[in-house]
Amino acid sequence: MKVMIIGATGLLGKALMHEWNGDQIVGLGSRDVDIRDASRVMEVVEASRPDWIVLAAAYTDVDGCESHRELAFAVNRDGAVNVAQSAVRSGAKLLFLSSDYVFDGQKKSPYETSDARNPQSVYGRSKAEAEVRLLETLPGCCIARTSWLFGTGGKCFPDTILKLAGSRPSLEVVDDQRGCPTYSVDLARAIIELCRKNATGIVHVNNSGDCSWFEFAREIVKDAGLKAEVRPVSSQQMARPAPRPAYSVLSASSLHRCGSEMPTWNNALQRYLKERNG
Numbered sequence: 056m057k058v059m060i061i062g063a064t065g066l067l068g069k070a071l072m073h074e075w076n077g078d079q080i081v082g083l084g085s086r087d088v089d090i091r092d093a094s095r096v097m098e099v100v101e102a103s104r105p106d107w108i109v110l111a112a113a114y115t116d117v118d119g120c121e122s123h124r125e126l127a128f129a130v131n132r133d134g135a136v137n138v139a140q141s142a143v144r145s146g147a148k149l150l151f152l153s154s155d156y157v158f159d160g161q162k163k164s165p166y167e168t169s170d171a172r173n174p175q176s177v178y179g180r181s182k183a184e185a186e187v188r189l190l191e192t193l194p195g196c197c198i199a200r201t202s203w204l205f206g207t208g209g210k211c212f213p214d215t216i217l218k219l220a221g222s223r224p225s226l227e228v229v230d231d232q233r234g235c236p237t238y239s240v241d242l243a244r245a246i247i248e249l250c251r252k253n254a255t256g257i258v259h260v261n262n263s264g265d266c267s268w269f270e271f272a273r274e275i276v277k278d279a280g281l282k283a284e285v286r287p288v289s290s291q292q293m294a295r296p297a298p299r300p301a302y303s304v305l306s307a308s309s310l311h312r313c314g315s316e317m318p319t320w321n322n323a324l325q326r327y328l329k330e331r332n333g
């Protein structure tokens with residue numbers, strides 16, 4: 056099978072490039088193809104003729120999206136549509152990465168794939184609109200929604216916490232947002248499985264279990280053997296430009312229906328710390 060990974064230079068992209076063995080892989084970063092350029096997208100896809108395209112490229116700065124709305128929609132929605140149109144034309148299958156931020160966070164139980172989208176941020180809206188447009192353009196595509204991604208291939212929450220905890224006696228972390236931390240390696244492995252199983256439709260792909268950012272930070276500091284004290288604060292005390300859902304736990308039932316399962320986030324964190332320490 057021939058696979059094109061668009062966004063191969065990102066956090067998830069690097070894990071996909073590392074984990075994907077046994078198939079022919081073409082990995083592209085933004086220097087190879089800017090997904091806002093429809094004719095360039097068509098050109099690279101036509102030249103490679105992949106069986107699968109995994110679209111991991113996005114403008115992922117959630118706060119930056121609030122002040123760069125046009126860029127957010129141009130990359131995350133219109134860029135995704137460009138890729139879907141090239142998939143239609145070349146007969147490729149498409150797996151698109153989406154986000155828990157398509158939900159408003161008002162639920163008190165895990166979000167199912169059938170729950171209504173109601174994004175609260177520009178980033179969330181750009182992803183939600185991309186999902187709708189992709190399902191119209193290529194109804195057989197696979198949309199893998201993930202959340203709270205971490206890994207050694209780029210900037211991420213555990214890396215920030217480890218740096219802060221190593222240089223300060225205490226740190227404050229929000230305790231009123233709940234979600235599912237997801238290790239890029241586990242997400243990459245699940246994506247590979249989904250492609251090999253020819254998955255279609257929306258699937259929630261995240262490590263199992265859930266926590267608040269505060270609980271996640273406390274576990275990171277403990278597992279790393281650091282002494283810093285982690286204190287819980289509210290989102291109001293730590294105001295950021297983009298609103299985040301208070302609760303964006305994604306149910307695993309859609310992934311189970313595909314015959315796959317994810318390790319717990321605590322287990323994933325321990326493997327991440329080992330990988331980070333080389």
Ligand SMILES: NC(=O)c1ccc[n+]([C@@H]2O[C@H](COP(=O)([O-])OP(=O)(O)OC[C@H]3O[C@@H](n4cnc5c(N)ncnc54)[C@H](OP(=O)(O)O)[C@@H]3O)[C@@H](O)[C@H]2O)c1
Nearest residue numbers: 062064065066067084085089090112113115152154201204
């Ligand atoms: N990070 C999270 O917590 C999280 C949570 C939920 C969902 N997701 C989704 O998961 C996917 C992977 O996220 P990530 O954290 O791995 O992203 P990332 O580390 O920020 O990497 C983004 C990737 O997109 C590429 N890119 C950006 N703008 C582009 C453009 N205009 N044309 C082509 N490529 C472009 C970048 O290329 P260069 O580096 O070469 O510029 C890079 O390879 C994204 O769809 C994201 O929305 C992420």
